[in-house]
Amino acid sequence: MNEQPDRARSRSDTVVFLACLLLSTGMLFAPPARTARLASAIRNSILVPLIWMQQTAEEGKASRSRLALIQAQRDSIALLAQGLPALRDENDQLRRLLGLGQRRSLEFVSAEVLHQTSPTDGLTLLLSAGSADGVARFDPVIAPEGLLGVISSVDRNTSIATTWAHPEFRASAYTDGGGVFGIVAPSAPATATEPLLELRGVPYRDTIPSGTLVLTSGLGGVYPKGIPVGRVVGVIRELTGWERTYLVLPAANPGNAAHALVLLGSAELSVEGAFPDEEP
Amino acid sequence: MPQRSRGKLAFVLLLLLLLQFYLRPRLWDSRAAPDFIMLGLLIYATRARPGAAAVAGFFTGLMMDSLGPSRFGAAALATTMVGYLAAWGRAVFFADNLLVHAGLIWGGVWLRDFIVLLASGATGRALVWQLAVWSPVQGLTTAVAGVLLLVIFRDWLAIRLEA
Numbered sequence: 233m234n235e236q237p238d239r240a241r242s243r244s245d246t247v248v249f250l251a252c253l254l255l256s257t258g259m260l261f262a263p264p265a266r267t268a269r270l271a272s273a274i275r276n277s278i279l280v281p282l283i284w285m286q287q288t289a290e291e292g293k294a295s296r297s298r299l300a301l302i303q304a305q306r307d308s309i310a311l312l313a314q315g316l317p318a319l320r321d322e323n324d325q326l327r328r329l330l331g332l333g334q335r336r337s338l339e340f341v342s343a344e345v346l347h348q349t350s351p352t353d354g355l356t357l358l359l360s361a362g363s364a365d366g367v368a369r370f371d372p373v374i375a376p377e378g379l380l381g382v383i384s385s386v387d388r389n390t391s392i393a394t395t396w397a398h399p400e401f402r403a404s405a406y407t408d409g410g411g412v413f414g415i416v417a418p419s420a421p422a423t424a425t426e427p428l429l430e431l432r433g434v435p436y437r438d439t440i441p442s443g444t445l446v447l448t449s450g451l452g453g454v455y456p457k458g459i460p461v462g463r464v465v466g467v468i469r470e471l472t473g474w475e476r477t478y479l480v481l482p483a484a485n486p487g488n489a490a491h492a493l494v495l496l497g498s499a500e501l502s503v504e505g506a507f508p509d510e511e512p
Numbered sequence: 513m514p515q516r517s518r519g520k521l522a523f524v525l526l527l528l529l530l531l532q533f534y535l536r537p538r539l540w541d542s543r544a545a546p547d548f549i550m551l552g553l554l555i556y557a558t559r560a561r562p563g564a565a566a567v568a569g570f571f572t573g574l575m576m577d578s579l580g581p582s583r584f585g586a587a588a589l590a591t592t593m594v595g596y597l598a599a600w601g602r603a604v605f606f607a608d609n610l611l612v613h614a615g616l617i618w619g620g621v622w623l624r625d626f627i628v629l630l631a632s633g634a635t636g637r638a639l640v641w642q643l644a645v646w647s648p649v650q651g652l653t654t655a656v657a658g659v660l661l662l663v664i665f666r667d668w669l670a671i672r673l674e675a
Contacts, residue, residue, distance in 0.1 A: 252588075253593070262585070346579075350576055355580075356582040
């Protein structure tokens with residue numbers, strides 16, 4: 233069955249190997265839009281039964297091993313929700329007093345995270361919800377703990393989310409309470425074994441204490457306001473007299489996420505309805 | 513390779529594909545779970561010519577890239593090299609020994625991770641941590657799965673395993 237060494241090292245083998253290397257390297261440097269179309273075509277053809285199988289396995293695992301956890305979370309949420317009607321009434325009254333319209337609610341679709349074996353799995357996630365469920369590009373993806381990322385590619389039954397750990401991820405954010413604004417981006421400090429985030433562009437005059445919660449600001453039209461991003465750990469670097477950059481411990485870990493929520497149509501949400509008609 | 517042996521090898525590879533997508537998600541942390549696709553590639557590569565192993569590696573990587581396209585082409589590049597090197601190394605160096613096979617599988621998984629991370633632009637301590645902790649662990653679980661598979665299917669895969 234085994235081939236002879238001299239035959240195995242023949243010229244044709246080398247040519248085929250070099251051709252494969254060339255194709256791989258070409259794909260590495262090809263325009264992302266083109267490779268995304270190729271990836272989508274492969275996912276929507278030969279990989280359909282395999283993705284379906286993995287989705288079934290993930291759902292089976294969730295229904296067995298995470299049942300107790302989900303029940304505990306449901307009980308906690310039910311307890312919290314008991315006070316919600318009173319808060320909603322109070323909020324409506326205050327909005328009426330201030331002349332504001334009704335608060336906009338977000339629709340969402342839940343999805344299983346289909347993890348892969350690649351070492352870069354946490355940078356992008358394959359989700360088991362696609363355009364058939366209403367998912368579109370640039371829809372935010374969240375976990376119960378906080379922000380995971382944004383949808384970057386959509387197929388009929390699956391979608392790809394680019395997580396906060398991806399080098400190209402950016403989001404506008406502010407600190408809870410203090411109202412300090414900045415841009416959140418992935419960070420790879422020399423001392424950390426897991427990817428972290430950093431809050432960039434914080435004015436030098438503002439100081440953020442460690443432990444402060446960082447939330448999405450809603451600026452930019454992709455992420456709605458108020459999604460937890462993480463907590464400030466400390467200053468990572470500063471430009472004297474100009475700005476500071478803070479290290480942020482992310483709220484949600486894409487590597488461990490088993491379940492995600494995709495917020496539908498958040499980019500198309502308009503805040504116009506939340507304000508009263510302007511007087512002529 | 514005789515037609516019957518090809519059929520048996522195809523059955524084993526199909527079984528590994530099913531294990532990858534049906535059993536692996538039910539196991540522990542995905543970073544430490546065995547990579548049955550890499551195992552299939554390495555089993556095929558040690559029984560094929562380097563050119564055929566490189567092509568198999570390329571398509572395996574293309575599939576991996578499609579499922580997690582953080583840097584499309586990185587996995588194809590890595591598995592092409594791993595497939596070619598495994599076939600070439602098997603033809604020149606390796607004997608039918610369980611430990612040698614286990615080492616080949618471990619090394620193949622680690623090398624794949626190393627190339628994917630480099631091609632994806634990973635840097636810093638997170639890269640070192642991945643290569644020093646998670647990749648060896650995944651390589652180990654894959655090697656254990658590989659040894660079990662080789663023992664179970666040794667007649668089908670036509671290998672004479674020494675201790």
